[in-house]
Amino acid sequence: MSRSGEPGGTVLHHIGGQWVRSVSGREHPDHDPWTGRPMAVVASGDADDARRAVEAAHAAFPGWADLLPTDRQMIFLRAAEALARREAEVIGLLAAETGCGAHFAQVQFTFSLSLLRQAAGLAHAPTGQILPSDVPGTRALAVRRPVGVVAAIAPWNAALVLAGRAVVGPLALGNTVVLKPSEESPITGGTLWAELFAEAGLPPGALNVVTHAPGDAGVIAEELVTHPHVRRINFTGSTVTGRRLAELAARHLKRPVLQLSGHNCLLVLADADVRHAVDAAAYGAFVHQGEVCMCARRILVERPIAEEFTERFVAKVSALPVGDPRDPGTVIGPLINRWALSLVGRRVEEAVAMGARILTGGDPRPPCYPATVLTDVPEEAEIAFEETFGPVALLEVVEDRDEAVRRANASRFGLTAGILTGDAYRGLDLARRLEVGIVHVNDQPVNDEPHMPFGGLKDSGWGRFGRGFAAEDFTELQWATLRDTPRTFPF
Numbered sequence: 001m002s003r004s005g006e007p008g009g010t011v012l013h014h015i016g017g018q019w020v021r022s023v024s025g026r027e028h029p030d031h032d033p034w035t036g037r038p039m040a041v042v043a044s045g046d047a048d049d050a051r052r053a054v055e056a057a058h059a060a061f062p063g064w065a066d067l068l069p070t071d072r073q074m075i076f077l078r079a080a081e082a083l084a085r086r087e088a089e090v091i092g093l094l095a096a097e098t099g100c101g102a103h104f105a106q107v108q109f110t111f112s113l114s115l116l117r118q119a120a121g122l123a124h125a126p127t128g129q130i131l132p133s134d135v136p137g138t139r140a141l142a143v144r145r146p147v148g149v150v151a152a153i154a155p156w157n158a159a160l161v162l163a164g165r166a167v168v169g170p171l172a173l174g175n176t177v178v179l180k181p182s183e184e185s186p187i188t189g190g191t192l193w194a195e196l197f198a199e200a201g202l203p204p205g206a207l208n209v210v211t212h213a214p215g216d217a218g219v220i221a222e223e224l225v226t227h228p229h230v231r232r233i234n235f236t237g238s239t240v241t242g243r244r245l246a247e248l249a250a251r252h253l254k255r256p257v258l259q260l261s262g263h264n265c266l267l268v269l270a271d272a273d274v275r276h277a278v279d280a281a282a283y284g285a286f287v288h289q290g291e292v293c294m295c296a297r298r299i300l301v302e303r304p305i306a307e308e309f310t311e312r313f314v315a316k317v318s319a320l321p322v323g324d325p326r327d328p329g330t331v332i333g334p335l336i337n338r339w340a341l342s343l344v345g346r347r348v349e350e351a352v353a354m355g356a357r358i359l360t361g362g363d364p365r366p367p368c369y370p371a372t373v374l375t376d377v378p379e380e381a382e383i384a385f386e387e388t389f390g391p392v393a394l395l396e397v398v399e400d401r402d403e404a405v406r407r408a409n410a411s412r413f414g415l416t417a418g419i420l421t422g423d424a425y426r427g428l429d430l431a432r433r434l435e436v437g438i439v440h441v442n443d444q445p446v447n448d449e450p451h452m453p454f455g456g457l458k459d460s461g462w463g464r465f466g467r468g469f470a471a472e473d474f475t476e477l478q479w480a481t482l483r484d485t486p487r488t489f490p491f
Helices: 045-067 068-087 087-098 102-124 159-173 187-201 217-226 241-251 274-290 303-318 338-353 401-409 424-433
Strands: 013-015 016-020 028-031 038-041 128-131 138-148 147-154 176-180 208-209 232-237 256-257 264-268 298-304 355-359 371-375 394-399 417-421 438-441 475-483
Touching: 013 045, 013 274, 013 401, 028 217, 038 068, 038 274, 038 424, 045 138, 045 176, 045 208, 045 217, 068 087, 068 438, 087 102, 087 159, 087 475, 102 159, 102 241, 102 274, 138 187, 147 401, 147 438, 159 176, 159 187, 159 232, 187 208, 208 274, 217 232, 232 241, 241 256, 241 401, 264 274, 274 303, 274 371, 274 394, 274 417, 298 303, 298 401, 303 355, 303 371, 303 394, 338 371, 394 401, 401 424, 417 424, 424 438
Parallel strands: 147 176, 147 232, 176 208, 232 256, 264 298, 264 417, 298 394, 371 394, 417 438
Antiparallel strands: 013 016, 013 208, 028 038, 128 138, 138 475, 355 371
16 A cells, blocks of 8 residues: 555555655545445545645656666566556445446456567567658658656546546657546555656656645646646546546647546347347446446347347346345446546436336435436436436437447547447448447457557547557657758859
8 A cells, every 4th residue: 555654554645656645734535335345545635735746756757767778678578577466455445435346347457468568579569760852962760759747637536547547648659647546546546656667766756646626626736737847648537527628738839648437339130139139338438336437327129039138138137136246246436536427327217207218227325326328318417418426328229320320429528438239340330431440340449559549539539549549749850950061052
């Protein structure tokens, strides 16, 4: 745990290689969403702490950027070894801090381990190319250079993965990082990563973590975005918050990388295997109790198989176990907090009041909400067009695949989609017509790998995460020339 020997087990900031308390001295509890009990006491940071972290990252940048590739590579490999040794502990922490069940915790752990091992290879990756020049005697190069300090703002819902993705790529490319984790996951989405890299020998100040109490995210984010030493911002979270950050960054001529909300569709075509489609839809909609940005919020089924699909799907969903995330059999664990539970309940109730029908679920079991399927949801209901982080899927019948594409593209979001069909080539043809950044043919939408170009279109953000692809956003491209003969000038 990130307590650095402190009495009382307080989770501290990690700044300049040291575990430190907040400048203000304030602390707050980190609650277990299943039991409601505090699991840790956390340093409550503010703008002063963020400023210290940025200054530490700025001071560490030259040394980290100039480190030999082999030395940088070994740091990432040692961090992977450190994570591998702590597998059981990390999975337990994900359950205790974010209500994450055993399956999705293992998904996060495996992804993070692969992320570190793949990032080690970036140390020896090419950083530029030779360009032909029409000027005699000139040799031209295009060289990628690290930008400097990167501000990383990560959410709670896949805390380990999304914090890792926010820091590992920028670090591997030679940048230094200040990480602001969510107040809901200061350990698994924050200080745990500082511990791993400190054990691996990352130079002090290369990775800094500033935690904060509920309600204080804005002051830290503003300091990170506006500080002159911060050259890039990467943010994963809601579109509402991402838009505010992008507007602030634009005023300071800083480029953000944004992975925002999704209202994702799963298209089930008439030639799909219905049994497989039911299993895929249940997983895609309800993994991690629907608290994943990639989850299928809307399931669009062609009419010829709609009746059979609906009957089987409702039967499967109604049997999904609800309860303690520490129980390996649990599929639907607690929502992250009471506000999230209330929001899901309110949106379901609103949809029903407007004419929607509940096929299964819809009865809150605090701190959980059971897997719920709605149909006949009016377009003007909030749940029909806003991302709802919870275990609710909307089932819609369409006449044909063209209608399915039209309905999917009507959303202002464009993160990911899935297409289930017996004809893979038809699936690829439909994929090209979908206005999303990611499409999975013959799979549901919840997929990610460290080396893939992850990101969305429209209100789902811009930029791409992913090893290799991140270089376009977290490095600067410099044009350099070299003269091998003196140049003559007209005056």
